Amino acid sequence: MLPIGPMMIEHRLIERMIKVMDSKVREMKSGRRAVTEFIETAVDFIRTYADRCHHGKEEDILFRELKKKTISQDHRRVMEELIEEHREGRKITGKLVEANKRYLQGDSKALDEIIECMQTLVSFYPKHIEKEDKQFFIPVMKYFSKDEQNAMLKEGYEFDQGLIHEKYRSIVEKGEQNGQT
Numbered sequence: 001m002l003p004i005g006p007m008m009i010e011h012r013l014i015e016r017m018i019k020v021m022d023s024k025v026r027e028m029k030s031g032r033r034a035v036t037e038f039i040e041t042a043v044d045f046i047r048t049y050a051d052r053c054h055h056g057k058e059e060d061i062l063f064r065e066l067k068k069k070t071i072s073q074d075h076r077r078v079m080e081e082l083i084e085e086h087r088e089g090r091k092i093t094g095k096l097v098e099a100n101k102r103y104l105q106g107d108s109k110a111l112d113e114i115i116e117c118m119q120t121l122v123s124f125y126p127k128h129i130e131k132e133d134k135q136f137f138i139p140v141m142k143y144f145s146k147d148e149q150n151a152m153l154k155e156g157y158e159f160d161q162g163l164i165h166e167k168y169r170s171i172v173e174k175g176e177q178n179g180q181t
Contacts, residue, residue, distance in 0.1 A: 004137040025118045
């Protein structure tokens with residue numbers, strides 16, 4: 001299996017979540033009320049699965065290894081675009097978190113920002129995923145030998161194994177810092 005196989009599988013799950021988010025955005029628009037619990041779930045999914053897990057493997061493994069190679073100018077440009085898109089996704093998600101906090105504190109005007117952020121994410125991810133799937137992942141594999149591809153695949157599996165421990169260690173540490181344990 002190419003090291004991009006698991007990343008493309010991850011894309012399919014992200015696409016499914018984006019469809020759920022799209023449905024919730026329509027619900028919030030029609031009901032003029034935020035579904036704050038879902039927003040928290042969506043943010044956790046985006047930050048942990050889409051960004052830390054998925055984008056983490058892209059940036060920390062695939063892109064790192066590509067930067068060591070002599071690649072075409074077009075592939076380098078697309079890689080830089082993808083990195084910038086990851087940053088933009090993080091920024092939008094951060095705005096969503098802040099708007100949700102304000103909404104929970106009684107700021108009804110934050111609903112419009114919540115809806116805008118959710119709509120932005122819903123339109124952002126399908127385009128981003130299509131670029132990775134069709135313009136980047138498969139073509140850049142030509143820069144790697146089978147051994148290099150297998151090493152990245154192994155590193156990706158190890159990355160995933162450590163992720164859940166990282167997430168929950170962070171939760172405990174934050175609780176400890178806040179005197180909650």
